[in-house]
Amino acid sequence: MTTPSPSLPTQDYILGVHDAEIARLGLQHRAWRARALGLWRKAGLRAGARVLDFGCGPGYASLDLAEIVGASGAVLAVDRSSAFLAQLTAQAQARAYGQIMVREADLLAPDLDLTEGFGQADFAWARWIFAFTPDLDRALDAFTKTLAPGGMAAITEYITYNTWGFLPAEPVIADFCASVMQSWRARGGEPDVAGRVIAGLIARGFDVQLIEPALEIITQSDPLWDWPESFIRSNVPRLVELGDMSETAAQNVLAAWEAASARPQTRMITPLTAQILAKKPR
């Protein structure tokens, strides 16, 4: 491994904001959409609700949320990546979703007030955002402050990222997983953030009503396989670009991935993820 390069444009988002990452996040959303819809239903989300999508990325979930809340509701989609927000704006316009409000903001900016021009939300959604925020308390403050008393927070984050790997174990891929975690941590992120998020919600008086674990063991014939596959394909070159992985190590990871994928007996374990529902006190 080489020394991380602080000069590279990691500020927007460590995994990049290029077209390949927009496409990967779309694939990831489709892989996780059924779970998100199930969680939102359990939360009681329905037409007319005012929703925050905190760290919305290219807004794949924002579009689904807008469809559910309809023209009588509203979705405030916030991210700091202008490239991601441009993608969401184009999609919202194509669908004539006037209920989506896009806001470019750093979620860690001091005194950030997301209620300005929107008011308080009935429902706040955040998925794979707290893992990338170096100041979890500040991010949780901004997230929870936007919710109205009695409003519901719905969150998806990793509990234990390094459950991800092959069965039988493939050490090169286990090392790759460790490099990903190290790369996030080197820039202030924390992959295994779900436990700290839950503790932070409880400390803020929230009633944590659901912690649902998600972990699957799959074969290559399962469409879910494409989710980690697309991550490997886009993140190996990204780690090289960031100076977090050598070219040789990158080639070894891709070769090990292809060899393990080609074995018919191979199974893959996905990263252990939590879906969380918590109600803000009245």
Ligand SMILES: C[S@@+](CC[C@H](N)C(=O)[O-])C[C@H]1O[C@@H](n2cnc3c(N)ncnc32)[C@H](O)[C@@H]1O
């Ligand atoms: C893994 S993506 C998840 C996107 C979306 N929530 C989803 O589930 O598809 C993480 C997102 O967090 C955003 N992000 C990270 N740190 C941020 C910050 N401090 N302020 C605003 N957005 C941030 C990135 O720009 C990126 O869009």
